[in-house]
Amino acid sequence: MTTFGIITISTIVFLLYLLLEYVFHIQNLKSIPVRIHVNGTRGKSSVTRLIAAALREADLKVVAKTTGTIPRLITDQGVELPVYRLADQPNIIEQLKIVSFAAKNKANVLVMECMALNPELQSITELNMIKSTHGIIINTRADHLDVMGPTERDVTLALLGTTPKNAKLFTSERNYMQEFTMACHDRNSELIVVSEQDDNKISDEEMSNFSYMEHKANVALAIKICQSLNVPKDVALQGMYKVMPDVGAAHEYTLDVDGVKQVAFINGFAANDPQSSQEIWDSAIERNQSKPHKIMVINTRSDRLDRSKQIAESISNWKLADKYIIIGSHCLFLIKTAMKQGLSSNLFVNAEGAKSEMIFDIIMDTFDSSSVVVGIGNIKNEGLELIQFFQNRSQVTT
Numbered sequence: 001m002t003t004f005g006i007i008t009i010s011t012i013v014f015l016l017y018l019l020l021e022y023v024f025h026i027q028n029l030k031s032i033p034v035r036i037h038v039n040g041t042r043g044k045s046s047v048t049r050l051i052a053a054a055l056r057e058a059d060l061k062v063v064a065k066t067t068g069t070i071p072r073l074i075t076d077q078g079v080e081l082p083v084y085r086l087a088d089q090p091n092i093i094e095q096l097k098i099v100s101f102a103a104k105n106k107a108n109v110l111v112m113e114c115m116a117l118n119p120e121l122q123s124i125t126e127l128n129m130i131k132s133t134h135g136i137i138i139n140t141r142a143d144h145l146d147v148m149g150p151t152e153r154d155v156t157l158a159l160l161g162t163t164p165k166n167a168k169l170f171t172s173e174r175n176y177m178q179e180f181t182m183a184c185h186d187r188n189s190e191l192i193v194v195s196e197q198d199d200n201k202i203s204d205e206e207m208s209n210f211s212y213m214e215h216k217a218n219v220a221l222a223i224k225i226c227q228s229l230n231v232p233k234d235v236a237l238q239g240m241y242k243v244m245p246d247v248g249a250a251h252e253y254t255l256d257v258d259g260v261k262q263v264a265f266i267n268g269f270a271a272n273d274p275q276s277s278q279e280i281w282d283s284a285i286e287r288n289q290s291k292p293h294k295i296m297v298i299n300t301r302s303d304r305l306d307r308s309k310q311i312a313e314s315i316s317n318w319k320l321a322d323k324y325i326i327i328g329s330h331c332l333f334l335i336k337t338a339m340k341q342g343l344s345s346n347l348f349v350n351a352e353g354a355k356s357e358m359i360f361d362i363i364m365d366t367f368d369s370s371s372v373v374v375g376i377g378n379i380k381n382e383g384l385e386l387i388q389f390f391q392n393r394s395q396v397t398t
Contacts, residue, residue: 021096024100025096025099028099028100028103029099029103029131032099032102032103032107032108033108033109033133034108034110034133034229035109035112035130035133035134036109036110036111036132036133036134036135036225037112037114037126037130037132037134037164038051038112038113038136038138039113039114039122039135039159039162040136040137040138040139040140040159040171040173041138041139041276042139042143042272042273042276043138043139043215043217044066044067044068044113044114044138045068045069045113045246046215046218047136047138047221047222048064048066048111048112049066049074050218050219050240050243051064051111051222051226052109052111053078053240053243054223054231054235054236054237054239054240055226055229055231055236055239056076057235057236057238057242058226058229058231058239060108061105061106061107061108061109062074062076062107062108062110062111063075063076063098063101063105063107063109063110064112065083065095065111065112066113067083067114068247068248068270069247069270069379070247071083071115078242078244080244083098092116092121094115095125095129095130098110098112099130109229110130112130112132114126117148118147119157119158119161120161122158122161122162123161125162126161126163126164127165131165132164132167133164133167133168134164134167134168134170134225134228135169135170135189136171136221137159137169137170137171137173137180138171138173138217138221139171139172140155140173140175141155141276142275142310143272143273143307144272145306153176153179156175156176157179160183163183163184163186163187163189164187165189166187166189167189167190168189168190168192168228169183169189169190170192170194170221170228171191171193171194171221172193172194172199172217172221174193174196177193180193194220194221198220198224199216199217200216201220202216206237207219210240211241211245212249212250213250213252213266214250219237219240222240223237246270247379247384247387248267248270250267250271251387251391252264252265252266252267253265253266253267253390253391253394255390255393255394257364261367261368261371262291262370263363263364263370263371263372264284264287264291264370264373265363265374265390265394266280266372266374267375267379267390268280268281268284268374268375268376269299269375269376269377269378269383269384269387270379272307272378273310274310274311274314277314277376277377278318281319281374281376282318285319285372287372288372291371291372292367293323293366293369293371293372294323294371294372294374295321295322295324295325295363295366295367295371295372295373295374296323296324296325296373296374296376297324297325297326297327297359297363297373297375297376297386298311298315298324298325298326298328298334298375299327299375299378299380299381299382299383299386300328300331300333301329301378301380301381302329302330304378305330305333307377308330308333308334308337308377309333309337311376311377312334312338312341313338316338321347322367322371323347323349323366323367324343324347324349325349325351325359325366326348326349326351326352327352327354327359327382328352328377328378328381329352329353330352331350331352332350335350354382356382356385356386356389357389359386360386360389360390375387
């Protein structure tokens with residue numbers, strides 16, 4: 001047989017293999033009656049976990065998968081398993097394996113966090129891999145502009161690639177309704193908008209039962225999904241209170257130093273976009289008005305210079321910090337960009353390359369009295385290490 005013949009036969013066999021795999025995948029999907037695909041700029045992991053925990057409380061057999069700070073497969077018993085990746089590189093093909101796992105374990109609900117950023121891949125993930133019965137786009141904000149931008153509207157259009165066909169799309173977004181309506185019309189799906197009124201139906205007392213800092217909008221959205229599946233609000237909330245939050249979920253850690261001063265550290269590193277970061281900053285200051293000093297720790301990455309630029313250009317319009325401690329890599333880029341916005345160089349500490357112990361010492365030595373410290377920017381590397389450092393040395397408050 002000629003070389004050409006061998007290549008031709010090999011190609012045909014490979015294509016038949018791919019076709020057979022896809023047939024098996026479609027069968028797996030059909031065996032899971034409820035498929036919930038969670039997308040958005042901010043809060044995907046939290047909403048995925050909230051919905052899965054709420055539906056488990058209603059005795060549904062739920063398998064969930066998050067791609068948050070650390071990717072996790074969550075079984076129908078609520079057990080978390082690591083998602084192994086070749087060379088630690090994410091690939092949307094792993095979603096097929098999660099569907100297969102859910103089908104083999106006879107799940108009747110699959111809750112999947114979208115892991116694609118590229119607009120075309122987002123659409124492929126929904127239309128070919130998940131085929132959701134309930135799509136979710138939590139919000140659309142200016143993030144990953146290098147991939148989905150350059151504008152916030154472009155981000156919206158990219159995220160709308162996961163609009164399901166002949167199904168329901170839920171959102172807490174209140175802007176770009178024309179774009180949402182057009183996408184749902186194009187794919188013959190019903191648009192369900194979770195309003196501010198829905199948020200306000202969640203009382204402060206109900207929110208106080210969470211073990212971490214959750215957002216009413218996320219809870220209201222999760223409840224709306226549950227109600228569409230005939231799960232009452234009270235049952236859903238009882239399940240949500242049991243949720244194990246993502247590592248990147250906002251927590252407040254309180255540290256008492258020799259009875260002389262108190263430091264409240266709020267983890268907001270996972271809030272990647274400026275709007276979400278500002279909301280966490282403002283909320284932390286409001287919650288800690290008794291502490292006289294405000295410190296912002298910004299974690300930067302050399303491969304996320306667009307995000308550093310966004311934050312640097314935004315913080316001059318926020319409530320001013322008494323000190324900005326810049327950690328990670330390419331810190332000087334953020335500092336110089338912020339100074340161009342009018343912030344004084346005296347406000348900044350360049351802690352590039354510093355380990356958690358040194359960053360902690362800088363925080364402790366900056367002021368003699370109590371402080372509120374908020375971490376933003378990026379949760380990878382130094383951000384995650386600093387969270388774990390505070391976690392090991394302080395008490396968690398909500």
